[in-house]
Amino acid sequence: MAELALQDVRKSFGAVDVIKGVDLEIKDGEFTVFVGPSGCGKSTLLRMIAGLEEVTSGDIMIDAEVVTDEEPFDREIAMVFQSYALYPHMTVAENMAFALRLQGMSKPERRKVVEQAAEVLKITPLLDRRPAQLSGGQRQRVAIGRAIVREPKVFLFDEPLSNLDAELRVQMRIEIARLHGELKSTMIYVTHDQTEAMTMADRIVVLRDGLVEQVGAPTDLYDDPDNMFVAGFIGSPKMNFLSVAATGPRQVSLGGLSLDLPQLKNDLNVGTEYALGVRPEHLFGGEGPGLTMQIEVVEQLGQTAYVHGRLGAEAQPVVVELRDQRPKTGQTIEITFDLSRATLFDAQEQRVR
Amino acid sequence: MSKPAKRDRRILWAASVPMMLLALSCVYPIYFAINNALKDRKGYILDRFGLVTDPSIENFVTAWSRxxxxxxxxxxxxxxxxxxxxxxxxxxxxxxxxxxxxxxxxxxxxxxxxxxxxxxxxxxxxxxxxxxxxxxxxxxxxxxxxxxxxxxxxxxxxxxxxxxxxxxxxxxxxxxxxxxxxxxxxxxxxxxxxxxxxxxxxxxxxxxxxxxxxxxxxxxxxxxxxxxxxxxxxxxxxxxxxxxxxxxxxxxxxxxxxxxxxxxxxxxxxxxxxxxx
Incomplete structure (x- = not known):
């Protein structure tokens, strides 16, 4: 159990800056998810916290103690890797007990600790097998077990579910969340999958190009993004961005339709272009002003259907979520804007509030 | 038997003859060494390449000790x-x-x-x-x-x-x-x-x-x-x-x-x- 703090942490590989100054505080027992597209530096940041990657400048603190130059083990962290990284020549029990063996714990004691962890993860029957004899899901459980036995201050997960099939991924997601509930440890989880981030996190850290774009609870990021990147990255399908022009201090026009945005605290520059962000579920069945759209593609998922089409005279592409309907390609539907949930972004992709 | 099968067999034969010769060239020195190691000096001079008639381990003993x-x-x-x-x-x-x-x-x-x-x-x-x-x-x-x-x-x-x-x-x-x-x-x-x-x-x-x-x-x-x-x-x-x-x-x-x-x-x-x- 521990708090973790990053202070202006930077990392360069030669002339390439990968992490460009990250400040972050993670509270004791919090489940934090680092999310971002590939190459945003999220795994590098995690490896820096683990001590596997040297920090170019800045400080990493665990429980108010600077650990920037300490060895991974001395930081009292445990890490679960994407490829599981189980030692192939050791049995499951030996894999899990390896850290304890290095610490000099006696064999019977090790066995006891391992058996307790195996109990939690339901892998007791596998203890004497080797990693090659296990399925992907079982291997990941063992990798998590190896982390648990250490009783670390912080758990680090580096895209642990990426190698699993879709069904198993959902199952393991729930198990990791349950595990966090049981252990109440500080956990940091890296993923590129925003669904994983949304479902598991207490707090999400959205990264892009080595910088933190926004930090907040999943629903905060979803409802109240700071910029277009976060707005587009969080939520599936993506938020629609429609280009609009300001026609008044709190009014924009889209395809000849005037849309009022009374929630704005700042005045808009009349005549300037903005991007109006509206999520697919806020485009249908509401009370607000409407436009017609011809359906081009239908993704029918059962109760929900995502329809793709082009909106208005400017033919801007949009995705709309429909519920309890069976829309057909070529049909024309009425789009209504739920403007109370809409967000507005300026030319620098920053949120206009 | 059909024609292609016959041809395949001919190719197989054509390949196996040089292979066998190659194998022979590897095996022969081993045969030569073991065969002659069991002969005495006279036996070797009288018949270098023939199979040993009166095998003895005398040479091994001599090599090992003397x-x-x-x-x-x-x-x-x-x-x-x-x-x-x-x-x-x-x-x-x-x-x-x-x-x-x-x-x-x-x-x-x-x-x-x-x-x-x-x-x-x-x-x-x-x-x-x-x-x-x-x-x-x-x-x-x-x-x-x-x-x-x-x-x-x-x-x-x-x-x-x-x-x-x-x-x-x-x-x-x-x-x-x-x-x-x-x-x-x-x-x-x-x-x-x-x-x-x-x-x-x-x-x-x-x-x-x-x-x-x-x-x-x-x-x-x-x-x-x-x-x-x-x-x-x-x-x-x-x-x-x-x-x-x-x-x-x-x-x-x-x-x-x-x-x-x-x-x-x-x-x-x-x-x-x-x-x-």
């Missing part, structure tokens, strides 16, 4: 075992360092090791001999062990580096997170995982050391290894061929035995190295 082959054999075993152990230990450590650790001039060092692979032993014999003399290692088994280690190390290091570089890096990361220091990472993770490559190297290096004449002749001048002993049996004007044959059989037997035991693993190991390198 020609001091027991000593030579012991020398060969100690030196080979020592050198192979040293080679495996050093190449595994060096391979681990070159493949996993990030230190300055790593690529340069690896390049130099690779380059030294291309220098034949004969080219450096004189400076090598001077070094051995200067270090007072002449006529010592440890001197020969160190010499073999030095000469065969580049290839071993190259193979281990290639093998370790192909292992997932996350294993080393995991071990470090688990609290292993660098040497512990090597001992607990890299060494056991390097087994297939180490086995291949063990066998190859055993062959090299066991069969070497040149380096051994230079370093161990008072005593002899088995291969030098065999070479010395050849006289300038006459050679006792049955005795030489018996010595050859004695010298080859341990290696043949080793090969039979590890046959599958040798092939698998060489393939492993090839693919992963």
């Amino acid at each position: 020609a001091r082959f027991d000593e030579y054999f012991f020398n060969s075993v100690t030196v080979t075992a020592g050198a192979v152990l040293a080679l495996l230990l050093v190449s595994s450590l060096a391979g681990f360092a070159l493949a996993v650790l990030r230190f300055p001039a790593r690529k340069l060092i690896f390049g130099v090791i690779l380059a030294s692979l291309m220098i034949p032993v004969q080219v450096v014999l004189v400076p090598f001999y001077q070094t051995i003399v200067a270090l007072e290692l002449l006529n010592t088994r440890i001197g020969l062990i160190l010499s073999y280690t030095a000469f065969f190390l580049p290839f071993s290091t190259y193979l281990m580096t290639a093998f370790y570089a192909a292992l997932p890096r996350e294993l080393v990361d995991a071990a470090r997170v688990d609290g292993a220091k660098f040497l512990q990472v090597w001992w607990y993770v890299m060494l056991p995982m390097g087994k297939p490559a180490l086995l291949t190297l063990g066998i190859l290096n055993t062959l090299y050391c066991w069969n070497d004449v040149l380096i051994s002749l230079l370093v161990l001048q008072d005593e002899r290894t088995l291969m030098v002993g065999i070479a010395a049996l050849r006289g300038e004007y006459t050679t006792n061929v049955p005795l030489l044959s018996a010595a050859i059989v004695l010298g080859a037997a341990p290696i043949v035995l080793l090969y039979v035991i590890f046959q599958r693993k040798i092939v698998a190991g060489i393939a492993t190295g090839a693919v992963k390198g």
Whole structure:
């Protein structure tokens, strides 16, 4: 159990800056998810916290103690890797007990600790097998077990579910969340999958190009993004961005339709272009002003259907979520804007509030 | 039988005849050695190529006791075992360092090791001999062990580096997170995982050391290894061929035995190295 703090942490590989100054505080027992597209530096940041990657400048603190130059083990962290990284020549029990063996714990004691962890993860029957004899899901459980036995201050997960099939991924997601509930440890989880981030996190850290774009609870990021990147990255399908022009201090026009945005605290520059962000579920069945759209593609998922089409005279592409309907390609539907949930972004992709 | 099948069979025959000749050229010397080792001198002179009529193990006994082959054999075993152990230990450590650790001039060092692979032993014999003399290692088994280690190390290091570089890096990361220091990472993770490559190297290096004449002749001048002993049996004007044959059989037997035991693993190991390198 521990708090973790990053202070202006930077990392360069030669002339390439990968992490460009990250400040972050993670509270004791919090489940934090680092999310971002590939190459945003999220795994590098995690490896820096683990001590596997040297920090170019800045400080990493665990429980108010600077650990920037300490060895991974001395930081009292445990890490679960994407490829599981189980030692192939050791049995499951030996894999899990390896850290304890290095610490000099006696064999019977090790066995006891391992058996307790195996109990939690339901892998007791596998203890004497080797990693090659296990399925992907079982291997990941063992990798998590190896982390648990250490009783670390912080758990680090580096895209642990990426190698699993879709069904198993959902199952393991729930198990990791349950595990966090049981252990109440500080956990940091890296993923590129925003669904994983949304479902598991207490707090999400959205990264892009080595910088933190926004930090907040999943629903905060979803409802109240700071910029277009976060707005587009969080939520599936993506938020629609429609280009609009300001026609008044709190009014924009889209395809000849005037849309009022009374929630704005700042005045808009009349005549300037903005991007109006509206999520697919806020485009249908509401009370607000409407436009017609011809359906081009239908993704029918059962109760929900995502329809793709082009909106208005400017033919801007949009995705709309429909519920309890069976829309057909070529049909024309009425789009209504739920403007109370809409967000507005300026030319620098920053949120206009 | 249809036409294509006939043609296939002809091709098979055409291929197998040269193959058989090749096999014969490999098998014949073995037959020659064993066959003549069982003859006495007179029997050999009367009929060189014919099958032995009155087999005796006299030559083996003579070679072993009178020609001091027991000593030579012991020398060969100690030196080979020592050198192979040293080679495996050093190449595994060096391979681990070159493949996993990030230190300055790593690529340069690896390049130099690779380059030294291309220098034949004969080219450096004189400076090598001077070094051995200067270090007072002449006529010592440890001197020969160190010499073999030095000469065969580049290839071993190259193979281990290639093998370790192909292992997932996350294993080393995991071990470090688990609290292993660098040497512990090597001992607990890299060494056991390097087994297939180490086995291949063990066998190859055993062959090299066991069969070497040149380096051994230079370093161990008072005593002899088995291969030098065999070479010395050849006289300038006459050679006792049955005795030489018996010595050859004695010298080859341990290696043949080793090969039979590890046959599958040798092939698998060489393939492993090839693919992963």
